[in-house]
Amino acid sequence: MKSDIISKDKILSKANFNKIKSKFIMKKIFTNMKEIKKLDIIRFNKKLQKRLNLSINDYIKYSQKYSTIKIELKLADNKYGKFINIPDKEKDYYHIYFDNFNEEIKRNCVKKNENAKTITILIDYHVKSLKELFFKCECIKSIFFKKFYRNNITNMSRIFAGCSSLKELNLSSLNTDNVTNMIGMFSGCPSLKALNLSNFITNKVTHMSGMFEGCSSLKELNLSNFNTNKVTNMSKMFCGCLSLNELNISNFNINKVTDMRSMFEVCSSLKELNLPNFNTNKVINMVDMFYGCSFELKEKIKKQNNNIDI
Numbered sequence: 001m002k003s004d005i006i007s008k009d010k011i012l013s014k015a016n017f018n019k020i021k022s023k024f025i026m027k028k029i030f031t032n033m034k035e036i037k038k039l040d041i042i043r044f045n046k047k048l049q050k051r052l053n054l055s056i057n058d059y060i061k062y063s064q065k066y067s068t069i070k071i072e073l074k075l076a077d078n079k080y081g082k083f084i085n086i087p088d089k090e091k092d093y094y095h096i097y098f099d100n101f102n103e104e105i106k107r108n109c110v111k112k113n114e115n116a117k118t119i120t121i122l123i124d125y126h127v128k129s130l131k132e133l134f135f136k137c138e139c140i141k142s143i144f145f146k147k148f149y150r151n152n153i154t155n156m157s158r159i160f161a162g163c164s165s166l167k168e169l170n171l172s173s174l175n176t177d178n179v180t181n182m183i184g185m186f187s188g189c190p191s192l193k194a195l196n197l198s199n200f201i202t203n204k205v206t207h208m209s210g211m212f213e214g215c216s217s218l219k220e221l222n223l224s225n226f227n228t229n230k231v232t233n234m235s236k237m238f239c240g241c242l243s244l245n246e247l248n249i250s251n252f253n254i255n256k257v258t259d260m261r262s263m264f265e266v267c268s269s270l271k272e273l274n275l276p277n278f279n280t281n282k283v284i285n286m287v288d289m290f291y292g293c294s295f296e297l298k299e300k301i302k303k304q305n306n307n308i309d310i
Helices: 002-011 014-019 023-031 035-044 046-051 056-066 088-093 295-304
Strands: 069-075 094-098 118-123 140-148 168-170 220-222 246-248
Antiparallel strands (some): 069 118, 069 140
16 A cells, blocks of 8 residues: 555646545655655645645644754844845745744744844755855854754855854854855854864865955864865955964865965964965966965965965
8 A cells, every 4th residue: 555655646746636535545645755745735735734734833843854954043132133134035945933932933024023032043945055144144143053954055155254243153063065155154253263164075165265254363273174176266265364373274175276365364373384285286366375474474385385476
């Protein structure tokens, strides 16, 4: 019987699904459907919602279990403006809760809530880009990615850019397996003092320009796990990291990089930099690469790499 149900699912369209009279058969077919099909039915097919006795709570439950990105935010104070940037075309796929799920903002119409300090966001499987998700959201002091079941996100450019109050960023669950764009990912986060990126997979990333630009409070950064084989642009990558005194990029491969202008500009606290794999044959622009760096660092770089123009 189960095999019959699965085979029916393969040939079943929305039209003839609606014609099935037996609720028992419908539920059996629904049970054996792929999770993405279930989510579509629960969210958008009102007739089937009614016949299967499903609700938005079922959608959230399924979405959480199988596909949702779950993010928890804490705000610096109650006098905040925007805390998330949701593209209009994707509003149906974001579920916003204030203070431990007590209130879902229906239809994802984000309203100001003066009493909220903790916000939980669920993002379902339709969303494939997190570009500028928290861009210039100056009210956020903490972001915690609690669950991240999907690997279909390809764009994370400027996701945290301009979060000037951000002090804590937990990315231990973040899935970057298929991300290609990390432009300005952490740029303009002057309050961020520590950043653990040991779980980052970057083998598909092509753009890292301005990735840490303006992270003026970061003191150390270990990027030894970064695979940069496909990266073509590293301009301003660490520009303005004034407090950075320890930077591990010993495994960087820059064979495809063409732009490195201002890459370490004004990294005035940096005294050591190991660049054993820096083959700059493809680099076209190296202007101001070490502008504002210490004389001590520049001299060490010259000794390591004669091909780098300082």
